[in-house]
Amino acid sequence: MKAVTLIKNGDAAKAFEVREIAKPTPASDEVLIKVSAFGLNFADVMARNGMYKEAPPLPCVLGYDVAGMVEATGSSVTNVQPGQRVTALTRFGGYAEYAITKSTAVTAIPASVDDATATALTTQYITAYYAAAEAVNLFKGDKVLVHSGAGGVGTALIQYAKHKGCEIFSTAGSDEKLKQLALLGVQHCINYRTEDFENKIKTLTNGKGVDVIYDAVGGVSVKKGFRSLAAGGRLICYGASDMSDKNIFGKIGSALGFGFYHPVMLMMPSKAIIGVNMLKIADDKPQVIQRCLEAVIKLYEEGVFKPNIGKVFPVSEIAAAHEYLEKRKSMGKIVIKW
Ligand SMILES: NC(=O)c1ccc[n+]([C@@H]2O[C@H](COP(=O)([O-])OP(=O)(O)OC[C@H]3O[C@@H](n4cnc5c(N)ncnc54)[C@H](OP(=O)(O)O)[C@@H]3O)[C@@H](O)[C@H]2O)c1
CATH class of the missing domain: 3.40.50.720 (NAD(P)-binding Rossmann-like Domain)
Structure with a gap:
């Protein structure tokens, strides 16, 4: 499968390369998603600049949120099924054609939610919800x-x-x-x-x-x-x-x-x-992420949460998308489409 790989820290124009890497296989509590869109987060800019200590060593695949279709599930997964449209948080690995994540970080989305909106509803809205309703x-x-x-x-x-x-x-x-x-x-x-x-x-x-x-x-x-x-x-x-x-x-x-x-x-x-550090919460309390994810989708359905999609870039323009976010030009969510 293709993955947008971070090969070098620093300048966005030289940082990424689309590489062929092995398609992951889900463990018993994991879900494999065929990604149609993934989101950018400011933490990606920090990771690209080598300033995010949790980021994997280079070369690595960044990415915290994806929207797509469930391709396969592990043996103990019950909340989603292959073929279902979902949005999910990924602990890195989202900038790829297929992404893998814990089932607690995945939720089904109504057909009416487009891919860009679905990616916006994960990391950024979950962080906001946790910070405003739980913390x-x-x-x-x-x-x-x-x-x-x-x-x-x-x-x-x-x-x-x-x-x-x-x-x-x-x-x-x-x-x-x-x-x-x-x-x-x-x-x-x-x-x-x-x-x-x-x-x-x-x-x-x-x-x-x-x-x-x-x-x-x-x-x-x-x-x-x-x-x-x-x-x-x-x-x-x-x-x-x-x-x-x-x-x-x-x-x-x-x-x-x-x-x-x-x-x-x-x-x-x-x-x-x-x-507040949602990665820490995701690692130690995955049930909190699941609860927040469900609450966010409900608030979206009730019309409280209305993501503002700042801009959608094709995957070939990943460097431009990073620069757009880094140079403070963006408003709302930046999304990348495969
Ligand atoms: N703790 C967590 O778990 C968690 C989770 C998600 C996000 N975050 C953090 O939340 C923040 C917002 O993330 P986001 O993805 O939603 O990004 P964002 O707010 O859409 O974009 C970043 C914005 O930060 C402002 N900014 C202030 N100082 C900046 C600087 N030195 N360089 C660039 N931008 C600067 C800019 O807005 P102005 O032009 O208005 O200044 C810029 O547009 C980030 O700091 C991110 O790391 C934390």
């Missing part, structure tokens, strides 16, 4: 700040917070993205390139701060976010895109920028910092 509770009227709101996970977080009746604040890096935030129903759209989000939050909340912050930027954004939390506030850290385009000194600066927190500093103002 914390959101209540009506909560003030919620979503950074990188026009992106894949950001869009999903905003849709969920809106569904819960929250007052939403969101940052993005261009006026075009701010327009998209407004379309999503964000009440307070902040262009972080022209306005300091910490000052803006202070003004908009009369100095009180917000209840929940979603931050995948990392670095000093976390420190500023911590200061922007109201009493009882929770800061969910789930990424460090700030580090992606920095040299070693920049990375050290970014790492220090997060700040250092003693439990007393959390207890006295009654604030919490919560880390």
Whole structure:
């Protein structure tokens, strides 16, 4: 089978090669999927740049989410059958004609869901759902700040917070993205390139701060976010895109920028910092992934989750797709079709 193989870290144009590799065989609890489309995630950009420690050694096949048809199942799999259309999370290996994954990471999709939407509903929506419905509770009227709101996970977080009746604040890096935030129903759209989000939050909340912050930027954004939390506030850290385009000194600066927190500093103002890593959850608690996947599909069917498909690229343009995501041009989900 063909697989888009990462052969070299760095420049997207030189990083990938389509290679012939062996088609995998499912173990008893696994499902083999004939892939029609796979999704890009920002973690793929980090992995391509050699900054994702969980990524397999080179040469390797990246890819966290696929849509397609079940080709074969292991002996103990009961939730899906060969011939069924599915969407699935893959622990790498998604950039291929066939992908293999645990049955807990696969769910059947209605015929009405197109491939691009199906890939969007996995990694990014599951991360958002876990971060918004499992890691914390959101209540009506909560003030919620979503950074990188026009992106894949950001869009999903905003849709969920809106569904819960929250007052939403969101940052993005261009006026075009701010327009998209407004379309999503964000009440307070902040262009972080022209306005300091910490000052803006202070003004908009009369100095009180917000209840929940979603931050995948990392670095000093976390420190500023911590200061922007109201009493009882929770800061969910789930990424460090700030580090992606920095040299070693920049990375050290970014790492220090997060700040250092003693439990007393959390207890006295009654604030919490919560880390989310879905790969860790998938490894240790596959049942949580299955529960989130089912909940995401239900919320999609109810019209709460509406993925925004930013762009669909043919597989031959994988490098261009990576650059598009890396250079912050994308809004919503980037999908690759075989
Ligand atoms: N912890 C987990 O389990 C988990 C799971 C999925 C995703 N994530 C993280 O969630 C974040 C969003 O992922 P996604 O796939 O939905 O990507 P995305 O948000 O669609 O795209 C990345 C966006 O991040 C913003 N950004 C901020 N600083 C950046 C930088 N230095 N370089 C490039 N982009 C930067 C840009 O938006 P602006 O132009 O608005 O700044 C960019 O468009 C990523 O950090 C990813 O690693 C974590």
